[in-house]
Amino acid sequence: xxxxxxxxxxxxxxxxxxxxxxxxxxxxxxxxxxxxxxxxxxxxxxxxxxxxxxxxxxxxxxxxxxxxxxxxxxxxxxxxxxxxxxxxxxxxxxxxxxxxxxxxxxxxxxxxxxxxxxxxxxxxxxxxxxxxxxxxxxxxxxxxxxxxxxxxxxxxxxxxxxxxxxxxxxxxxxxxxxxxxxxxxxxxxxxxxxxxxxxxxxxxxxxxxxxxxxxxxxxxxxxxxxxxxxxxxxxxxxxxxxxxxxxxxxxxxxxxxxxxxxxxxxxxxxxxxxxxxxxxxxxxxxxxxxxxxxxxxxxxxxxxxxxxxxxxxxxxxxxxxxxxxxxxxxxxxxxxxxxxxxxxxxxxxxxxxxxxxxxxxxxxxxxxxxxxxxxxxxxxxxxxxxxxxxxxxxxxxxxxxxxxxxxxxxxxxxxxxxxxxxxxxxxxxxxxxxxxxxxxxxxxxxxxxxxxxxxxxxxxxxxxxxxxxxxxxxxxxxxxxxxxxxxxxxxxxxxxxxxxxxxxxxxxxxxxxxxxxxxxxxxxxxxx
Amino acid sequence: xxxxxxxxxxxxxxxxxxxxxxxxxxxxxxxxxxxxxxxxxxxxxxxxxxxxxxxxxxxxxxxxxxxxxxxxxxxxxxxxxxxxxxxxxxxxxxxxxxxxxxxxxxxxxxxxxxxxxxxxxxxxxxxxxxxxxxxxxxxxxxxxxxxxxxxxxxxxxxxxxxxxxxxxxxxxxxxxxxxxxxxxxxxxxxxxxxxxxxxxxxxxxxxxxxxxxxxxxxxxxxxxxxxxxxxxxxxxxxxxxxxxxxxxxxxxxxxxxxxxxxxxxxxxxxxxxxxxxxxxxxxxxxxxxxxxxxxxxxxxxxxxxxxxxxxxxxxxxxxxxxxxxxxxxxxxxxxxxxxxxxxxxxxxxxxxxxxxxxxxxxxxxxxxxxxxxxxxxxxxxxxxxxxxxxxxxxxxxxxxxxxxxxxxxxxxxxxxxxxxxxxxxxxxxxxxxxxx
Numbered sequence: 001x002x003x004x005x006x007x008x009x010x011x012x013x014x015x016x017x018x019x020x021x022x023x024x025x026x027x028x029x030x031x032x033x034x035x036x037x038x039x040x041x042x043x044x045x046x047x048x049x050x051x052x053x054x055x056x057x058x059x060x061x062x063x064x065x066x067x068x069x070x071x072x073x074x075x076x077x078x079x080x081x082x083x084x085x086x087x088x089x090x091x092x093x094x095x096x097x098x099x100x101x102x103x104x105x106x107x108x109x110x111x112x113x114x115x116x117x118x119x120x121x122x123x124x125x126x127x128x129x130x131x132x133x134x135x136x137x138x139x140x141x142x143x144x145x146x147x148x149x150x151x152x153x154x155x156x157x158x159x160x161x162x163x164x165x166x167x168x169x170x171x172x173x174x175x176x177x178x179x180x181x182x183x184x185x186x187x188x189x190x191x192x193x194x195x196x197x198x199x200x201x202x203x204x205x206x207x208x209x210x211x212x213x214x215x216x217x218x219x220x221x222x223x224x225x226x227x228x229x230x231x232x233x234x235x236x237x238x239x240x241x242x243x244x245x246x247x248x249x250x251x252x253x254x255x256x257x258x259x260x261x262x263x264x265x266x267x268x269x270x271x272x273x274x275x276x277x278x279x280x281x282x283x284x285x286x287x288x289x290x291x292x293x294x295x296x297x298x299x300x301x302x303x304x305x306x307x308x309x310x311x312x313x314x315x316x317x318x319x320x321x322x323x324x325x326x327x328x329x330x331x332x333x334x335x336x337x338x339x340x341x342x343x344x345x346x347x348x349x350x351x352x353x354x355x356x357x358x359x360x361x362x363x364x365x366x367x368x369x370x371x372x373x374x375x376x377x378x379x380x381x382x383x384x385x386x387x388x389x390x391x392x393x394x395x396x397x398x399x400x401x402x403x404x405x406x407x408x409x410x411x412x413x414x415x416x417x418x419x420x421x422x423x424x425x426x427x428x429x430x431x432x433x434x435x436x437x438x439x440x441x442x443x444x445x446x447x448x449x450x451x452x453x454x455x456x457x458x459x460x461x462x463x464x465x466x467x468x469x470x471x472x473x474x475x476x477x478x479x480x481x482x483x484x485x486x487x488x489x490x491x492x493x494x495x496x497x498x499x500x501x502x503x504x505x506x507x508x509x510x511x512x513x514x515x516x517x518x519x520x521x522x523x524x525x526x527x528x
Numbered sequence: 529x530x531x532x533x534x535x536x537x538x539x540x541x542x543x544x545x546x547x548x549x550x551x552x553x554x555x556x557x558x559x560x561x562x563x564x565x566x567x568x569x570x571x572x573x574x575x576x577x578x579x580x581x582x583x584x585x586x587x588x589x590x591x592x593x594x595x596x597x598x599x600x601x602x603x604x605x606x607x608x609x610x611x612x613x614x615x616x617x618x619x620x621x622x623x624x625x626x627x628x629x630x631x632x633x634x635x636x637x638x639x640x641x642x643x644x645x646x647x648x649x650x651x652x653x654x655x656x657x658x659x660x661x662x663x664x665x666x667x668x669x670x671x672x673x674x675x676x677x678x679x680x681x682x683x684x685x686x687x688x689x690x691x692x693x694x695x696x697x698x699x700x701x702x703x704x705x706x707x708x709x710x711x712x713x714x715x716x717x718x719x720x721x722x723x724x725x726x727x728x729x730x731x732x733x734x735x736x737x738x739x740x741x742x743x744x745x746x747x748x749x750x751x752x753x754x755x756x757x758x759x760x761x762x763x764x765x766x767x768x769x770x771x772x773x774x775x776x777x778x779x780x781x782x783x784x785x786x787x788x789x790x791x792x793x794x795x796x797x798x799x800x801x802x803x804x805x806x807x808x809x810x811x812x813x814x815x816x817x818x819x820x821x822x823x824x825x826x827x828x829x830x831x832x833x834x835x836x837x838x839x840x841x842x843x844x845x846x847x848x849x850x851x852x853x854x855x856x857x858x859x860x861x862x863x864x865x866x867x868x869x870x871x872x873x874x875x876x877x878x879x880x881x882x883x884x885x886x887x888x889x890x891x892x893x894x895x896x897x898x899x900x901x902x903x904x905x906x907x908x909x910x911x912x913x914x915x916x917x918x919x920x921x922x923x924x925x926x927x928x929x930x931x932x933x934x935x936x937x938x939x940x941x942x943x944x945x946x947x948x949x950x951x952x953x954x955x956x957x958x959x960x961x962x963x964x
Contacts, residue, residue, distance in 0.1 A: 031532050038530050056530040065535060068542040083589055085550030088543040089640040112531065119536055134530065176549070188591050340607020349606060418608040420617065423600040431615040434608055447604045458592045477592075483599030485592055492590030 023319045027122035034058065034117075037127045041135060044313050049306065050387055051139040054113040054153065058134065061116050067091055069106055069116065073289070076108065077160050079167040079281070081183050104331075107133040109141040109292070111153040124324035128331060131310040136303025143395045144298070146291035156288060163281040170274050182275050185496035186261060186282035193261030193286040196454050249464075256461040256476070260497070261286070263462045269471060270502030279500065294398045294453050301355015302394050308332060308356065340416075354415075358402070361411050362389055372409055399451035407444045409435070417443045424482075458485060460507070471503040472522075478512045485509070491526045498523045551646060554587055558642070562650040566800060567793055570829055574800050578647045581639045651800075673765035682762025695759035705752040706745040714742045775810035775896075776858045777803055780846045780869040783819045783837050787872055791903045792833060795870035798901050798946050802868045805950065810864065816853060820846035826853060841874045843921055844882040851890055860894045867895050873902045873919030880924035887925075892932045899949045900925055900937040 023040055024033045038056070045051045061069070071088030072078035104125055106116040115133045117126055141147050171179045186193070250256075257263040261283040265276050292299070311328050314320045320328070338353040339345045362380070365373045366389050369381035380389050393402060412435045419432040419442060433439030433446075449455055459478040466472060475497075477485060490507065497505045506522035551558065561580045611617075642650075678691055718738045721731060779799045781787070787795075806813045817832040818824055821839030824846040850867065858865060875883070892898060902922055918939070929935050938949040 031534075034532065035530065057533060058530050059533040059535045061535045065538065065542070071543050071546065080545050080549065082546060082549035082553045082587075085543060085546030085548070086587060088547060089550070093640055116535075180549075180553075184589075187589060191591055338606060340609075341605035342607065342609075346607075349604075415606045416608040417604060417606055418611055420603045420605060421600070422603060424598050428619055429603075429617040431611040431613055431617065432602065433613055434611060439613070443604060446602050450602075450604055458594060460592055479599075481600045483594050483601065486595040489590045489593050492588065493592050496590070 021318050022321050023127070023314070024123045024324070025321060027124065029121070029123040029126050033123060034126055034130070037123075038130050038134065040314065040319060041127065041131050041310055044310055044317075045131070045135045045139075045306065048313060048387075049309065050391060051135055051306070052143060053135060053138040054111045054142050056134045056138065057112045057114050058130075059114060059116050060119050062119050063095075066106065066116065066118055067095060073285075074106055074108065075160055076114065076157070077164050079160075079164045079183075080171075081187075082180065083184075083187060105129040105133045107137045107141075108157075109137075109147060109151060109153050110157050113138040113141065113153075122327065124320075124327040125331060127314075127320070127324075128307055128311060128328045131307035132303045135310065136306035137299060139306070140295070140299050140302045140394055143391070144291070144295060144398075145396055146295060146398055150291050151288050159284065163285070167278060167281065170278065174274065179278065181499060182271075182278045183282065185499045186279045188493045188496040189260050189264075189500075190282065190286040191457055192460050193259060193283045194290045195259050195262070195287065196290075197258070249466075253465065255465075256463045258459075258461050259283070260460065260462060260475075264497070264500045267465070268501055271500065275500075290453075291398075294400070294451075296351040297355045297358070297399045297451065298394065298397060298402050299355075300351045301357075301359050302390075304332075304336065304352050304356040305359035305390070338415075357411055357414070358406055359390060361408055362386065362393065362406055364410075365408060370410070376408060377406075400448050403451060404444060404448035407447065409440045412440055412443055417447065419443055419446050455480075459512075473497070473501045473503065473505045475505065475507040477507055477509045479509050479518055480512045482511075484518070490521065494521065494523050495526060550587070551642075555650075559650050559653060562647060566651065566796060574647070574651060574804065576644055576647070578642050579639045580642055648804075672768050674768040676764050676766040678761040679764040680761065682764065686762040686765075688761045688763050691761035692755065692759050695761065696755045699756065699759060700752065700754070703752045704748075705754075706749050711742065711745055711749070714738055714745070718742065774812045774814070774862065775806045775864040775866060776814045776816060777806055778816050778818060778850050778853075778865070778867040779832065780818050780820070780850065780867065780871075781832065782821070782841055782843070782846075782871040782874070783832075783835070784821045784841050784874070785836065785838060786841075786874055787903075791870075791872060794903050794940060794943065794946070795901070796833060797943055798870055798899075798940070798949070799868055801946060801950060802866060802899065806866060816850075818846050818849050818853075820849070824849040841871075841876065842879050843871065843875045844879050844886055847883060847886045847891060851886070851894075854894055865895045867891075867898045869898070869900045871900075871902060871921060872904070873921045875919070875921040875924075877920050880920045883921070884924050884927055887928045887935075888931065892928065892935060896934065898932075898935045900935070901946065901949055902937070902939045904939050904941050906941040 023037045038058070042053075045053075067088065069076065070091045071084045073084075078084065104118055104121055108114040108116075113134065115130070115138075117129055121129065141153060147153070167179060167183075253263075253267060261279055264271070265279040265283065268276070268279075271279065311320065311325070311332075315325045336350065336353040336356055338350045363386040365377055366380050366383050366386040369377070374381040383389065393406065397405065416435055418434040419439070420429045421432040422429050433442040435443065459480070461476055461478075462473065463476045464474040494505055494507060504523050506520055508520040509518040510516070511518055558580055562578070565578060566574060678688060718735065721735050721738070724731070777799075781792075781795055803813065803815065815829070817827050817829055819827055819832055819837070820841075820843065821837050822842040822845065823839070826849065827835075846869075854860065854865060887898075902919065922937075922939075925935075925937050929937055936949050938945065940946055940949075
């Protein structure tokens with residue numbers, strides 16, 4: 001019958017493909033071809049680049065679903081909140097207007113590593129995306145020390161599942177408005193809701209969490225201040241006035257504390273257990289994304305380097321046709337496009353471009369170094385082993401230290417970097433350094449600094465709280481280089497902190513150099 | 529070997545819940561935006577998608593961030609062309625060509641599109657419509673499948689056997705597919721020949737020839753299918769909108785000086801609601817705008833709502849004009865005629881009698897429904913209440929109201945008063961179908 005003939009026609013076409021040695025031909029993809037391409041790419045990646053990856057789960061999604069994923073910060077599941085709706089509308093608008101194409105892929109740091117592929121992609125693009133995400137990003141997630149130490153790839157999905165369900169149950173029990181108020185407030189503090197210096201505790205398993213929650217609920221039901229058997233200390237108030245008392249108090253509360261969400265979750269006087277749990281959920285989500293934000297250049301650089309290298313290797317081995325390779329290269333060069341600062345299209349440094357250039361530069365330095373490189377990088381120049389050098393860099397650095405360590409003068413010349421000093425008091429910028437002998441060190445340090453999240457975000461800490469007095473929560477903002485907080489945002493955020501804390505909150509701006517107080521703002525001055 | 533998961537068929541609109549939450553939060557501002565649109569837009573455009581700008585209040589997401597205009601900082605930028613250390617670059621003014629980073633459009637300054645449903649929800653909000661009515665109005669015209677010839681593709685349930693077999697037959701003849709009878713005949717002949725014991729050379733040749741022929745025919749039968757996919761025909765169905773008659777809606781409004789902004793705004797909502805109803809019920813609805821002072825004329829929508837005209841008030845001129853237009857363009861056996869009249873009730877005393885005459889004599893016979901609203905001041909609403917005394921037009925129409933069941937009238941002081949005028953319209957829908 002005719003239908004059978006058409007089917008056998010298809011198989012013969014696929015047979016031709018494998019005969020000619022190409023992984024695929026034409027732009028259509030199917031699961032068999034995807035799988036064949038993945039296996040070829042993985043084999044080369046492990047053999048030639050020595051990558052070490054989590055198992056991969058590839059999910060095919062439509063553009064609508066990609067937009068959905070965008071708006072829930074790229075996670076496959078997320079609790080419900082209006083702000084995600086707002087982001088969705090924004091992304092949708094950009095997409096509809098054609099102002100921005102969608103990403104070809106999205107990858108989630110989990111074990112197994114989940115890679116989203118868009119159904120609209122051609123087969124050539126799917127191969128590119130597989131190399132980029134399923135191998136490049138995947139390797140980085142598994143091996144970079146920040147991800148290894150700070151996030152728990154195997155627990156995140158089950159945690160988000162729990163979070164979504166928990167918040168939905170809270171909405172049923174306490175009303176959407178009450179839950180929203182807490183999430184709004186916690187979202188405002190997400191930037192200040194991460195441990196920067198000490199490692200966060202590991203996520204506990206679902207059963208442990210269940211146990212803790214039951215205990216909290218029991219305590220909530222059975223607690224009654226009437227049954228307090230310890231006598232109140234008479235001199236408690238007196239002691240708190242003295243320096244000794246303050247020191248003691250700070251010690252018991254573990255002050256100063258940089259993680260505001262953590263502090264509020266543990267010490268707030270008004271939050272109910274379910275509210276604490278919500279604050280905790282937001283904090284854990286913030287913590288999960290913290291390493292990603294510190295490794296943009298490296299993560300994208302690693303993935304871009306991997307896909308570029310792998311695709312070229314596949315092409316050299318005759319596994320990809322010239323047409324497909326051209327399409328891949330066109331997309332590749334779109335991704336790494338970097339306009340100059342005076343170009344109207346300039347919107348900051350493209351992490352893909354900088355990352356790829358640095359990786360390739362390291363490759364160059366270790367294989368064919370110049371005299372200058374030997375001078376600057378005595379330990380890696382000419383060691384001939386670019387694979388191990390890169391693997392080592394990927395495992396042990398974040399953007400800041402990576403740039404500080406590996407940005408070479410050659411690359412600074414290529415990019416024609418310069419530093420523009422910007423003082424608010426002056427009517428003009430001043431060019432401080434350019435890519436010359438005197439400027440290299442400064443540019444490298446400056447660029448590294450700009451990727452240091454700890455330095456570029458406002459440094460705000462809890463310094464004191466008088467639990468027996470007016471219970472005012474005292475925060476301190478270390479003002480560096482005279483950069484103060486934007487006032488409307490500061491006041492609105494302080495109001496949110498008051499919601500979580502329950503009493504007045506004050507924020508003192510302390511000059512980091514002199515230690516002098518610049519100003520102090522309290523929620524009692526702000527009003528509703 | 530990676531695991532593949534095809535998520536394309538997963539339920540869509542995962543963000544719908546978040547979107548609704550967001551709209552709820554921005555409700556007040558969105559409502560104002562919709563109201564503005566009703567005030568400025570066209571009546572017929574109300575129930576469609578609508579772009580609104582991001583509401584500023586209640587949707588901000590504050591956080592601690594650095595003030596841009598304070599302190600000292602460094603920007604590290606690529607693409608230096610001719611700068612040397614110590615060069616000074618003037619700071620760009622507002623909107624100048626930017627060299628400082630971070631010049632993208634902020635997420636808080638964008639417009640997004642509300643769906644038709646969401647627009648209607650917001651529109652209905654202070655009209656206090658019963659839920660049933662809201663549902664009815666939002667419902668989109670129903671379709672009925674209607675036979676429309678044949679198609680080469682379709683679902684198996686729609687196979688047209690007659691057509692398919694006819695095609696199959698034609699194809700079999702054209703390609704000369706051997707019939708079963710031919711095969712049977714040869715097989716019979718073979719059997720007879722083989723049964724004979726003698727094995728003369730010509731007989732053996734004949735047997736071999738027959739065998740070959742039989743084999744050839746069988747192969748041919750196999751190659752040419754009895755029914756081939758190319759033969760199959762399906763019944764084709766077109767989605768046909770449920771046949772509905774046409775409707776025309778007359779908007780009559782007094783535009784003399786006494787009708788202010790507030791009055792016109794209320795009148796407009798009244799017209800919009802009737803139009804929504806008609807649009808749902810009828811395939812084609814047309815709107816005729818007639819404005820009047822002491823004389824009436826047909827105008828376009830723009831003029832109807834925004835041009836003022838000075839003069840006295842003679843309502844009967846508008847009714848005359850309406851009757852004239854009906855006679856000329858909308859024969860009542862082809863059109864369902866609806867009329868909505870808004871006025872502040874002023875009329876020349878002698879004219880009111882004439883109005884009663886016109887209504888009784890002709891107009892009420894032609895109209896499906898005539899709704900009259902008298903827009904009054906909010907302070908007056910409790911004085912008038914439901915009493916029958918009032919403006920001269922009100923008293924005149926009260927008489928008409930008693931004689932004609934399809935006449936409705938009401939005094940309205942705010943938007944919530946509008947719906948009762950239409951209550952009957954929504955309550956007994958099937959009866960209103962015109963037997964043309």
